[in-house]
Structure formats: C-alpha cells, structure tokens
Amino acid sequence: MRAINRVLLLKMTLLLGALLLSGGAQAVLTIEITKGVKGALPIAIVPFGWSAPSAAPENMAGIVAANLARSGYFAPLPEGELPSRPHEAAAVRFSEWRMVRVDNLVIGKLELLGPDSYQVKFHLFDVYKGRSLAGYSYRTNRRGLRRVAHQISDIIYEQLTGKKGVFSTSIAYITTVRRGGGTRYSLSVADADGHNEQIILESSQPLMSPAWSPDGKRLAYVSFESGRSAIYVQNVETAQRTRIVGFKGINSAPAWSPDGSRLAFTSSRNGNADIYLLDLASRKLTRVTTSRAIDTEAAWSPDGGSLVFTSDRGGSPQIYRVAVGPSGPTGKPRRVTYEGRYNARASFSPDGGRLVMVHRGGAGFQIAVQDLRGGQVSIIADTRLGESPSFAPNGDMVLYATEIRGKGVLEAASVDTRTRQRLGFARGDVREPAWSPL
Amino acid sequence: MGRYLLIAVLLHLVLFTILMVRFDWWSSESPPATAAIQAVVVDRLPQRDPQPPAVERDREQEEIRKREEKRKQEERKRVEAERLRKEREQAERRAAEEKRRREIELAERKRAQQEEQRRAEEARRKAEEEKRKKAEQEARRKKEEEERRKRAEEERRRREAQRRRREEELKSLLAAEEEFLEGERRRKNQAELERYIERVRSRVESRWREPPNAREGMSTTVRIRLSPSGEVLVVKTVQSSGDAVFDRSVEAAVRKASPLPLPSDTAILPNFPEMNFKFIKES
Numbered sequence: 001m002r003a004i005n006r007v008l009l010l011k012m013t014l015l016l017g018a019l020l021l022s023g024g025a026q027a028v029l030t031i032e033i034t035k036g037v038k039g040a041l042p043i044a045i046v047p048f049g050w051s052a053p054s055a056a057p058e059n060m061a062g063i064v065a066a067n068l069a070r071s072g073y074f075a076p077l078p079e080g081e082l083p084s085r086p087h088e089a090a091a092v093r094f095s096e097w098r099m100v101r102v103d104n105l106v107i108g109k110l111e112l113l114g115p116d117s118y119q120v121k122f123h124l125f126d127v128y129k130g131r132s133l134a135g136y137s138y139r140t141n142r143r144g145l146r147r148v149a150h151q152i153s154d155i156i157y158e159q160l161t162g163k164k165g166v167f168s169t170s171i172a173y174i175t176t177v178r179r180g181g182g183t184r185y186s187l188s189v190a191d192a193d194g195h196n197e198q199i200i201l202e203s204s205q206p207l208m209s210p211a212w213s214p215d216g217k218r219l220a221y222v223s224f225e226s227g228r229s230a231i232y233v234q235n236v237e238t239a240q241r242t243r244i245v246g247f248k249g250i251n252s253a254p255a256w257s258p259d260g261s262r263l264a265f266t267s268s269r270n271g272n273a274d275i276y277l278l279d280l281a282s283r284k285l286t287r288v289t290t291s292r293a294i295d296t297e298a299a300w301s302p303d304g305g306s307l308v309f310t311s312d313r314g315g316s317p318q319i320y321r322v323a324v325g326p327s328g329p330t331g332k333p334r335r336v337t338y339e340g341r342y343n344a345r346a347s348f349s350p351d352g353g354r355l356v357m358v359h360r361g362g363a364g365f366q367i368a369v370q371d372l373r374g375g376q377v378s379i380i381a382d383t384r385l386g387e388s389p390s391f392a393p394n395g396d397m398v399l400y401a402t403e404i405r406g407k408g409v410l411e412a413a414s415v416d417t418r419t420r421q422r423l424g425f426a427r428g429d430v431r432e433p434a435w436s437p438l
Numbered sequence: 439m440g441r442y443l444l445i446a447v448l449l450h451l452v453l454f455t456i457l458m459v460r461f462d463w464w465s466s467e468s469p470p471a472t473a474a475i476q477a478v479v480v481d482r483l484p485q486r487d488p489q490p491p492a493v494e495r496d497r498e499q500e501e502i503r504k505r506e507e508k509r510k511q512e513e514r515k516r517v518e519a520e521r522l523r524k525e526r527e528q529a530e531r532r533a534a535e536e537k538r539r540r541e542i543e544l545a546e547r548k549r550a551q552q553e554e555q556r557r558a559e560e561a562r563r564k565a566e567e568e569k570r571k572k573a574e575q576e577a578r579r580k581k582e583e584e585e586r587r588k589r590a591e592e593e594r595r596r597r598e599a600q601r602r603r604r605e606e607e608l609k610s611l612l613a614a615e616e617e618f619l620e621g622e623r624r625r626k627n628q629a630e631l632e633r634y635i636e637r638v639r640s641r642v643e644s645r646w647r648e649p650p651n652a653r654e655g656m657s658t659t660v661r662i663r664l665s666p667s668g669e670v671l672v673v674k675t676v677q678s679s680g681d682a683v684f685d686r687s688v689e690a691a692v693r694k695a696s697p698l699p700l701p702s703d704t705a706i707l708p709n710f711p712e713m714n715f716k717f718i719k720e721s
Contacts, residue, residue, distance in 0.1 A: 027708045027709060028661065028708065028709045028712050028713060028714050029635075029707055029708055029709070029713050029714065030659070030713075030714035030715070030716055031635055031638055031639055031642070031713065031714070031715050031716070032639075032715075032716045032717075032718060033639065033642055033643055033646055033691070033715055033716065033717045033718070034717075034718045034719075034720045035643050035646075035720070036643060036646035036647055036648035036687075036691070036717075037643070037644060037645075037646065037647055037648075038647075038648070039647065040647075041647050073650055098693075098694075101694065103647070103690050103694070126686060126690065127690075128689060128690045128693030128694055129686070129689060129690070129693070133686075159683070160649070160683065160686075161649055161650045161651055161683065162649055162650070162651030162681060162682075162683035162684070163650060163651050396650065416650060
C-alpha cells in the first residue's frame with residue numbers, strides 16, 4: 001500500500017513536473033487522493049422536537065444514533081456537543097455544523113396528532129453541500145414509533161453508505177431463564193437492535209436453532225417438548241405451528257432453501273448424523289451426506305445450488321461444501337476450511353462470496369469470515385466463546401452469541417470496520433441468534 | 439692547413455734526403471771507378487815492358503828516350519787530360535753544386551713564397567673567419583633580438599588570451615551560477631509545490647471517508663476554486679463516479695478540508711485559484 005502510494009506520488013510528481021514545464025495556461029493542478037480514512041462518518045442527530053409538555057414517548061434521535069453507531073460506519077456527535085438544536089430545515093445554519101466537523105445532520109420532530117396518533121418528520125442534510133438529502137413524514141401509533149426510527153435509520157444508512165440498511169429487520173433467538181427449580185426456554189423475536197422483544201414460544205424443554213424462512217414470516221426451530229428433538233415451523237404473526245420433522249434420533253439444525261421450498265436439516269435416523277433435504281410441499285426426503293462421521297449445521301448458498309455443513313470426517317470439525325440439485329446432491333462434498341483445527345457453524349454472506357463461522361483460534365472460539373475466492377480467513381470478533389454467527393441481510397454486520405461472565409449475550413460486529421456492539425437484553429441467557437431477511 | 443704544412447715539411451725532408459743520398463752516392467761511387475782505371479793503368483805498365491837487349495841500346499836508348507819522351511809526353515798529356523778532366527769535373531761538380539744550390543734556393547724561395555702565400559692566405563682566411571664570425575654573431579644577435587621580440591609578443595598575446603579566457607570563464611561561471619540559481623529556484627519551486635501538494639493531499643485525505651460501498655476503481659474528479667485566503671468557494675464535479683454516495687463523499691472531503699493551505703507563493707501553482715482533485719478508490 002505504501003509502496004503503491006509512493007509510486008503514485010512519483011508518477012504524480014513527474015506529471016506535475018511536465019505540467020509545470022509545459023506551462024500551459026489551461027493546465028490545472030490535479031491532486032490525486034487515493035487513500036481516505038476508514039473511520040466512522042461524523043454525523044449530528046439532533047433530538048427530535050416534541051411539542052407537548054410531557055416527555056416524548058420515544059427518543060427517536062437516540063434510536064437512530066444507536067443504530068447508526070452500531071453499524072460501525074457512523075460516529076454520532078455526542079448530544080452535549082451539538083451547537084444548536086434546530087427542528088426545522090429553515091433553522092439550520094450549516095456553518096455551525098461545519099465548525100463541529102460533521103458531514104451530515106439529521107433533524108426531526110414528533111407531533112401528537114390525536115389519541116395514539118403521531119406524525120414524525122425528519123430531514124437529512126449534507127452539511128458541506130448545504131442541502132437536504134432526504135426528508136420524510138410518517139404517521140404511526142405509539143408502538144410504531146420505534147419502527148419508524150429504524151426506517152429513518154435505514155434511509156440515512158442507504159443515503160450515506162449506498163447500501164441497504166438492516167435496522168428494520170428482526171432477530172430471532174433463544175433465551176434461557178432459570179427460575180426456582182426449573183428452566184424456562186423461550187423463542188423470541190426482537191428488532192435488530194434487540195429492543196421490542198416478543199416471545200413467540202415458551203417451553204420447559206430446550207428450544208434450539210431458530211431459522212427464518214426467506215419471506216421472513218416463519219421460523220423453523222428445534223423443540224424437545226415431546227421429550228426428543230423435533231423440527232417445527234411457526235408463523236411469527238399468527239403463532240400457528242407445525243411439526244415438520246420428527247424422525248427417531250436427533251433432528252436438528254433446520255435451514256430454509258433460498259426459494260423457501262425445502263428444508264435442510266440434520267438427522268440420525270440412519271444411526272449417524274447426516275444432512276437431509278425435505279421438500280416442504282411433497283414431503284419428499286433426500287439424503288445429502290452418507291459419511292460415518294457427524295455431518296451437521298447445513299446452510300444454503302444464496303443461489304440455492306449448494307450447501308455448506310460441519311463435518312468431522314477429517315478428524316476434526318471442518319466446513320465442507322456440496323452441490324445440490326432438485327433431486328439431491330450433485331457432487332461429492334469438498335472441504336472448504338483449512339485454517340485451524342476447528343471450524344463450524346458456517347453460513348453464507350448475502351452475496352455468497354464469504355462464509356462466517358466459528359473458528360477455534362488461540363484465544364478460544366472466535367467469529368471468523370473466510371473469503372471463498374481467496375480463502376483468506378479474518379477474525380472479525382475475537383470472542384472466547386463465540387457461537388451461531390450469521391450475516392445481516394446487507395452483509396455488513398454479523399450477529400453472534402457469546403458469553404460474558406457465564407451469561408449468554410448477543411453481539412453485532414461490523415464486517416469491515418470491526419466494531420462490536422452488545423445488544424441489550426433484560427433477562428436470561430441469550431443464544432442462537434438468527435437475523436431475519438430484509 | 440696543418441696538413442699542407444706537414445706535406446711541405448715532408449716534401450722538403452724527402453727532397454733533402456734524396457739530395458744527400460745522391461751526393462753520397464756520387465762521392466762514394468764515382469771515385470773508386472776512376473781509381474780502378476788509374477790503378478789498372480799503373481800496374482800494367484812494368485809487366486808489359488821487360489828489359490830490352492844492349493845492342494840496340496843506343497837506338498834503344500834513343501828509342502827508349504823517345505819512348506820515354508813520348509811516354510812523358512803522353513804522361514803529361516794524360517796528366518793534363520786528367521787535370522782537365524778533374525777541372526771539368528770540378529767545374530761540373532761546382533755547376534751541379536751551384537745548380538743544386540740554386541735549386542735549393544729556388545725551392546727555398548718557393549717555399550718561403552708559398553709560406554708567405556700560405557700566411558697571407560691564412561691571414562685572409564682568418565680575416566674572413568673573423569668577418570664570418572662577426573657576421574654570424576651579428577646574425578645571432580639579430581636572431582636573438584628577433585626571438586626575444588617574438589617571445590615578448592607571444593607572451594603579450596598569451597597574456598591577452600589568458601585574460602580573455604579568464605573573462606570568458608568568469609562570464610560562463612556567472613552564467614552557470616545564474617543557471618544554477620535559476621535551476622535552484624525552479625527546484626525550490628518544484629519542491630515547494632510538492633510539499634504544498636503533500637500538505638493539501640494529507641489535509642484532504644484525512645477528511646475523506648471512503649464510503650462503505652466504494653468499489654475499487656471508482657473515481658470522481660472535482661474542480662475547486664479557492665478564495666485568496668484558501669477557502670473552498672466552489673466545488674464542481676467534472677467527472678462523476680456514477681455513484682451519488684461516492685461523489686458526495688468526495689465533495690464533502692474537499693469542503694471539509696477548507697480552508698486549504700496556501701503556498702508561500704501562489705505563482706508556483708498553475709492556474710492558481712483553481713485546482714482539481716481526483717479521488718480514486720484503490721484496493
């Protein structure tokens with residue numbers, strides 16, 4: 001990088017010299033900039049105006065700021081450093097925002113229109129250009145204010161990064177609460193920031209491995225409610241649920257095909273854990289792996305043409321990839337991971353170019369991303385007990401579980417900037433997060 | 439000349455020797471021949487005339503007297519002839535002597551004459567030599583004089599050339615100095631410009647946040663206009679990346695960098711109040 005820059009500088013200098021010698025009247029000095037800063041984009045998010053004398057029902061600016069900060073791409077200006085607090089575009093003096101060196105400014109206001117009826121308006125400004133980049137108005141109820149804040153975050157994110165925001169998406173996860181003599185397991189769905197939690201299933205028996213359907217409406221998961229493992233599919237809105245797989249032995253790790261027509265899962269119905277495919281419409285079962293080793297934790301490639309799974313057929317858990325067609329596997333599994341003695345629980349990035357997985361490194365079980373073209377492995381979260389990583393639907397972040405002082409927590413790490421944010425949960429051990437589709 | 443002298447001496451010596459030898463030869467050879475003849479004649483006479491008989495004495499006497507007379511006469515004649523011969527010989531000898539003396543004298547005279555001639559010749563030669571030497575000396579003097587003059591002239595010319603050369607050198611030295619200073623000024627300006635560019639670059643770079651969606655090869659060029667104090671007054675996108683977010687990040691970076699540093703001399707900047715920035719996303 002340095003060398004390249006030096007060469008470039010040299011070239012530039014030569015070019016410049018030629019330019020100077022030629023002394024052309026029309027020649028304008030051109031300076032090349034090839035290196036920017038990787039840091040977060042400074043942004044000011046002014047607390048939204050609120051007309052009523054009571055406290056605002058939701059801290060809209062706070063939600064937006066937290067969302068943007070969690071992505072790793074933004075550095076919201078601390079509230080105490082705001083030079084002013086305009087709520088209207090007309091009140092914005094760009095010079096003072098330039099003074100505090102923020103690139104962008106978000107202002108807005110919240111108005112009570114009627115009983116449980118609110119209007120939210122916001123503007124996003126380019127401080128240096130001195131103009132508005134986006135401005136929207138929403139009408140919602142009290143419960144919808146958070147969602148509106150996430151939507152505003154998405155708009156800002158997309159405007160300023162050129163990528164889709166994922167703040168309006170949901171995460172599903174398993175919470176374990178020990179109370180008295182018993183343990184309660186629950187399957188919950190929350191906003192991507194961990195707020196707005198809704199328990200969709202509770203059980204005294206273990207619940208495991210929630211998996212979103214591609215349309216984001218259903219969850220497949222493993223429940224031991226019948227005394228042994230079985231795979232269920234439940235509609236998130238209606239809570240309607242169906243047992244899909246209940247073979248003898250282990251039934252685990254469900255994964256939806258990208259078109260939503262099939263479910264890949266692990267079964268030991270033939271005595272040994274192998275990967276199977278179940279066609280949800282025809283109930284047709286296809287065996288994908290036949291090794292004597294344990295094959296589990298299947299995940300689909302975004303194009304639906306292959307599966308990755310964890311197998312210890314080589315002696316230690318590693319990731320393998322197998323091509324699949326409509327009637328089952330179309331090739332032999334090929335090993336994908338070679339770095340380290342332990343790689344497990346892989347899943348694809350939305351563009352299919354990378355895998356995120358649990359990688360056993362020096363410090364413990366880390367969250368690692370492997371580039372499928374070059375094969376390079378990079379640790380994006382140096383956790384001691386990281387587990388169940390999955391990409392955000394825009395591919396910018398990875399959600400995973402880890403343990404802090406014996407308690408399971410969820411964290412989100414940005415893939416590029418390597419920032420880590422813990423998602424706040426009030427209660428219990430939180431494990432096995434799954435990020436919903438967009 | 440010495441050789442002639444030697445030859446003359448040798449010639450005289452030879453001549454003298456020859457004369458001496460001949461004289462000796464004459465004096466030692468000739469008389470014995472004469473003496474032998476005399477001796478023969480004297481010795482033969484008694485043997486030939488034994489004692490005549492007495493009868494005849496008178497006549498014989500007469501005869502004897504007559505013969506005696508005759509002999510006496512002959513003797514006289516012979517003595518006379520001898521005397522004449524001797525006289526003649528003496529005369530001859532004297533004449534020869536005289537002749538030789540004259541010859542010697544002549545030779546001597548000739549030799550003296552030759553000597554005189556030689557001396558004269560010598561003197562003449564010497565005079566000529568002297569004259570020649572003098573002429574030569576004069577010529578040499580003149581030549582030396584000429585050479586001295588020439589040398590002086592050359593020296594003068596040399597000095598003149600040297601002076602001119604020094605002047606030239608000084609002139610070219612001054613020119614070189616000027617050129618050096620000019621180059622130095624240019625280099626300084628160039629260096630100043632490079633430093634300035636680096637300052638601007640680092641200021642802008644530190645304010646450019648590459649947007650997350652930036653892909654390798656994306657590039658946006660903006661033209662800016664600066665106020666005299668370096669404020670970025672106008673930012674115009676002259677070449678868009680095609681991506682609004684990327685373009686905006688570029689404009690923001692440039693505007694955030696305002697005011698830009700100014701060079702100590704704005705003349706080093708081509709088309710000064712305007713400047714281009716080309717932002718390129720590298721790997």
